[in-house]
Amino acid sequence: MTGKETLILSIDAMGGDNAPRCIIEGVSMVAKDHPGELFFFLFGDEAKLTPIIAEVGLDPKCYKIHHTTDFVRADAKPAQILRSGRETSMWKAIMAVRNGYAKAVVSAGNTGALMAMSKICLGTLQGIDRPAIAGILPSASGPIVMLDLGANAKCDPQNLVEFSLMGEVLYHVLFNEEKPSIGLLNIGSEETKGREEIREAAAILHEMGDKINYYGFVEGNDISAGKTNVVVSDGFSGNIALKTIEGAAKFIAKALKQEVKGSWISMFGFLMAHSSLSKFKKKFDPRIYNGAMFLGLKGISVKSHGGTDAYGFSCAIEAAIKMARQDICEKTKNEIATVLNMSALDDTTAP
Amino acid sequence: MTGKETLILSIDAMGGDNAPRCIIEGVSMVAKDHPGELFFFLFGDEAKLTPIIAEVGLDPKCYKIHHTTDFVRADAKPAQILRSGRETSMWKAIMAVRNGYAKAVVSAGNTGALMAMSKICLGTLQGIDRPAIAGILPSASGPIVMLDLGANAKCDPQNLVEFSLMGEVLYHVLFNEEKPSIGLLNIGSEETKGREEIREAAAILHEMGDKINYYGFVEGNDISAGKTNVVVSDGFSGNIALKTIEGAAKFIAKALKQEVKGSWISMFGFLMAHSSLSKFKKKFDPRIYNGAMFLGLKGISVKSHGGTDAYGFSCAIEAAIKMARQDICEKTKNEIATVLNMSALDDTTAP
Known part of the structure; x- marks a missing residue:
């Protein structure tokens, strides 16, 4: 016994540009980092998965393949996939969480489809109107959590208040900070x-007083x-x-490289x-920040960037592990109930 | 004769963190770069302006001081300043454009006040519902024009269409490109x-066909x-x-500096x-891109960054000069009339 319960994770092995190879390689990295602690349900085409699994030497004690015959295409429309996607690796991987066999699902597939399926399969938490997509970004004072990243183009004040509490719990779970500061x-x-809806959300957050650490408005x-x-x-x-941040960072890096390449002395310099530059690059490695977390659902669903490699996918799994180990759904439900003064009665578990 | 008519510019000499010194120094830089072509109305406290003018050696043939007793505070609210700001250097500088004495006004003062006063004094162009603030940004394919930068928190489809035409004309005037490409x-x-309003604006722009160079949606x-x-x-x-771009650029530059400072070899490198790095820095010098242009008004009003120095202020004046020399208001009115199929009848000039 390692002292930790075995955590079962559900993996959509067929989603993303480099699936299934980089998915299996990512799983293998995480499995090695948590010996004896994890078990993976791998959803995908068995004939494709088996040779890769053998190649990377994934411990047979830590996985089970669930053979699937279909997968979600990168350009599939969410509405269409909800109708006809029940045999896909993505749907089946999410269902394993819904049915209580796994604690979290990770997929590098189509974002819209994953959100639509996760919403339908897992359901929205009590007290939450709309789920949101959260991400982690580097900043001058360490990593920050930002949401919503695209699930809801328009929001009312109550949505923004709920996002604030969901983001607070996520930051707490990921970085062990009791009362993270929240900015609108x-x-x-x-x-x-x-905008009016933001000013109204601010008024509600202000009224919560000490219950949360609301900072105020922040700018770009x-x-x-x-x-x-x-x-x-x-x-x-x-x-x-x-x-915009991604684009600016890419542009600056490219422009710097071009300027330096123009002179031999500069290149030598x-x-x-x-060594400093590679430390710098490591700090900004987008793979570390990979993993868009769907918040506000009755289960954990994490979206990896579709174009990432094995290491990037392993980072998305690590985020899912933290969220699962700390029972983020339960914590979010309680925070919503406590702060918004609602009944915290659980509608899914027995007393 | 230089072949060019003398262009009269109206300068709010009391606006901005470093006024009036950096304002006068900026004016002097521009005057030297355009000998015999420009004349400046300087609005401000004569007792403060005179010694600085003497110090920088501004040619007496190219300016006239209009003494003012008041100025707009950095924290003044636009509504309050509209009521009680008629003696300020900003108001009087704008009035010189309204009354036809000067072709453009440049101020480094309070943005909200300058927009409110410019709107009231100069009026909105025929066919334009709301003026917008435009800026120039560096990009991988050269400078681009972006708008609106904050004048209208919410917009309807028609506003976005008008901004597209206003931005098109500004880019044409500044960079001499006949049909600049437009992205939403x-x-x-x-x-x-x-969002719905963006999709509707896109449909209208699509329908315009060859009249404009509409590209489609662009992302951050x-x-x-x-x-x-x-x-x-x-x-x-x-x-x-x-x-967000400004913040990301600052953060990246700071993080790079920190990493390099940690090692002697890196610092030496x-x-x-x-030389490459200073070329790089020059390319991204925010002063070059200084000058927020108020578009859609019946006169030219340019806002310089409040914290800029003399060189930065001179860049904002240069933008105003290009806009004035090319008669951007007339061009915008015509473009709106032609593309939106309205009567191009001029409501201010004789036939």
């Missing part, structure tokens, strides 16, 4: 600025500055901000600075 | 994605990639995107790469 993304720090530049642990916005602004 | 900022490139990462010459969004998303 806006276009000015004054109380009169921005405060995200990377890490002014708050959690940044909350509707899915439209959140998605724009996230992708950069070679000398190599 | 959204959270996906598929036609079914994002496409801004810095420079996928289109013009990026159009509501003022909320635009402001978030702009500040970076010294060797110095």
Whole structure:
């Protein structure tokens, strides 16, 4: 016994650009890092999975293949996949969580389909109107949690308040901070600025007093500055901000490289600075921050970037493990119930 | 005669953190770069301006001081300043444009006040529902124009269409490109994605066919990639995107510096790469991109960043000069009239 209960994870082995190879390799990395603690249900085409599993040497004691005949295409529409996707590896992997066989599902497949299926299969938590997608971003004061990243293009004040509590619990679970600070993304720090729904959400969060650590409004530049642990916005602004950061980082790196390549002395200088630069690159490695977490559901569902490699996929699994070990769904339900003064009566488990 | 008519510019010499010194120094830089072509009305406290003007050696033939007794505070509320700000340097500088004495006004003062006063004094162009704030950003394919940057937190489809045409004309005027490409900022490139008002604006722009160079939806990462010459969004998303880029760039630069400082060899390497790095820094110098242009008004009003220095202020004046020399208001009015099929009858000039 390692002192920890075996955690069963459900893996969609057929989702993502590099599936199933990088999925299995990622599973293998995580399995080696947690010996004797994890068990994986691998959903996918057995004939394809078996040789890769043999190649990477995945311990037979830690996995079971569930053969599936179909998978969700990258360009599939969520509505269509809900109708005809019941034989896909993604659907079956989610169902394993719904039926209580696994604690969390991880997939690198189609985001819209994963969200739609997770919502239908797992259901939304009591007290939550709409689930949201959360991500982790690097900042000057360490990693931060940001949500919603695209599930809800428009939100009302209550949605934003619920996202705040969901983000608070996620940050707590991932980084062990008791009362993470929460900021609402806006276009000015004054109380009169921005959109009405954000000002109303701010008023509700203010009224909660000591129950939460609400900081106030934050602006676009405060995200990377890490002014708050959690940044909350509707899915439209959140998605724009996230992708804008990615684009800016890529552009700066490319422009720097071009400038340096123009001169031999500069290139030599950069070679000398190599160890610092690789430390820098490591810090910003997007794979570390891989894993978009679907919050507000009655089960854990994590979306890995479709184009990531084995290490990136392993990072998404690690996020799912933390969320599962700390029972994030239960914690979120309780936080919603406590802070929003609702009955915390559980509608799924026996007393 | 230089072949060019003398252009008269109106300057709010009391606005911004470093006024009036950096304002006068900026004016002096521009005057030297355009000998015999410009004349400045300087609005401000004569007792403060005179010694600085003497110090920088501004040619007496190219300016006239208009003494003012008041100025707009950085924290003044627009509504309050509209009531009681008629003696401020900002108001009087704008009035010089309204009354036809100057072709453009440049101020580094309070943005909200400058927008409110410019709207009231200058009026909105025929065919335009709401003015917008535009800015220039660096990108992988050269400078791009982005709007709205914060004047309108919410927009309807027609506003976004008008911003598209206003941005198109601005890009044309600044960079001499006949048919700049226009993108609508959204959270996906598929036609079914994002908010309704954006999809409706896209449908209208599509229908315009060859009259404009409409590209389609662009996402956050496409801004810095420079996928289109013009990026159009509501003022909320635009402001978030702009500040998010600023924040990300600052964070990356700081993190890189920190990592390099940790090692002597790296520092030495970076010294060797110095010339490339300073070229790189020059390319991203935020002062070059200084100047937020208020579009859709019956006159030219440019807002300089409040914290900029003399060189930054001179760049904002240069933008105003290009806009004035090319008669951007007339061009915008005509573009709106032509593309939106309205009567192009001028309501201000004789036939």
